[in-house]
Amino acid sequence: MQTAERLHFSAEDYLAWEDSQAEKHEFVAGEVFAMVGARQDHVVVAGNIFAALKQRLRGTPCRPYVADMKLRVEAADAFFYPDVMVSCHPSDFGNQQFISNPSLIVEVLSDSTAAYDRGSKFAAYRKLASLQEFLIVDIEARRVECFRRTADNDWLLHDYVGEFDCQLTSLSLSLPMAEIFEDLDQG
Template identity: 90%
Template sequence: MQTAERLHFSAEDYLAWEATQAEKHEFVAGEVFAMVGARQDHVIVSGNIFAGLKQRLRGTPCRPYIADLKLKIEAADAFFYPDVMVSCHPGDLGNQQYISNPTLIVEVLSDSTAAYDRGGKFAAYRKLASLQEYLIVDIDARRVECFRRTAENDWLLHDYLGEVDCQLHSLSLSLPLAEIFEDIEAA
């Protein structure tokens, strides 16, 4: 992550400033970080997941969103741009700037963000009471790690690798790994 020119913002100042920027920036506790562009495989996999979710969620109260919509985590004083997220919360429908109550968040790993997606960002995501599942997608390994919240508020890892379907219990659906990694050349 790269810090933007101005080091400290309030959340309100960040939202006003971000609306005028050509590039996207994430916000964590007053600090603003520039987002770097994604490589083609990252965009393809994110799009595959979004498309699969959009198709399967038609006619439900749940909506998938792709990387250009912010996620607000009030308890972490943060705004992020997840690769894909799904909200089933009616309060999120009318907010044009951000989502606050996702059921599912998906991050597609890149070399520069992998440690943060697994560490600090996941710690912030866990502060969302609405979040039931967090997917970490590793393109190089053709692997999906699904962290699922338990009734005891612990997070249990379900590892999907090979010719299987990734089960999303929070949305009562599954996505085949072949669909998630469609159009990605073998490494």
């Protein structure tokens, strides 16, 4: 991540500034960070997950969002652009700038962001009371790590590799691993 040219913003100033930018920037505690473009495999996997969720959530009160929608984590004074997220919260449907109450967040790992996605970003995500599951998708290993919030507010890891379906209990659905990693290794 690279810091943008202006180093300190309020959340309101960031939202106004970000709307006029050609590139996306994440915001953490007043600092703004430019986001880099993703590799093709990253985009394909995020698209596969979004498409699978969109299809399975039709007719439900839940809505999936793809990488261009901001996530506000007010308790961390931050805005992020997760690869995919799902909100079932009515207050999110009227907000055109950001989502605040996701039940599921998905991050597809890249070499440059893996440590951040697993560390500081996940720490911020855990501050969201609405969040029930956080998926980390490792393309190289063809693995999905599903961190699921327990009744005691702990996070339990469910590791999906191989032919198993990734179970998303927060949404009462499953995603086949073959569908998540579809269209990779072609060309």
